[in-house]
Amino acid sequence: AAGVIQSPRHLIKEKRETATLKCYPIPRHDTVYWYQQGPGQDPQFLISFYEKMQSDKGSIPDRFSAQQFSDYHSELNMSSLELGDSALYFCASSSTQSESSYNEQFFGPGTRLTVL
């Protein structure tokens, strides 16, 4: 079965640079979520999109922005990178076909961002 695809898997950037992370949800999933997971920490919810509209927002810095496109893939844009942005960034997707499937998030393998 197809899973959530994230690219790139690894990214190294310098301070103040910009990074773009991409997420391709499972086919027919209409909701995408972004999480940030620091070393030894739990995933922190950043933002979610449903049918290409922002549906919920968590602890996402103003330097970050995200969108969901017509093909349901999503991109997380991160500008003015700081050392503290180094983390694993996960994308997850779910389907709103039913109340149960809507809460079942399937996670991608993550993008490991290192800011030097």
Place this chain on the structure above:
Amino acid sequence: QKEVEQDPGPLSVPEGAIVSLNCTYSNSAFQYFMWYRQYSRKGPELLMYTYSSGNKEDGRFTAQVDKSSKYISLFIRDSQPSDSATYLCAMSVGTGGFKTIFGAGTRLFVKA
């Protein structure tokens, strides 16, 4: 105080033991309770999903939710070395809310 509290462990048990993992929470609006397993350098994988209070069993795994105590548990029977991973509880309010709050995760080691 975090909305979801989970002991980070580590928890070390011998193979075949019954493992008990727990989370407490403060937001009484949570209705959906999930357990994820995360191996090192991998994304979380959904293990169990429960709506409201009650028990749910799937193979060697049993999830329990006690909304009156704001307490959820995951039991693993006949634990195997391959169960060694970090187990994260997660919760959401459900309808109208997409935000999912995760616990800190408990690192589990099952020794052969």
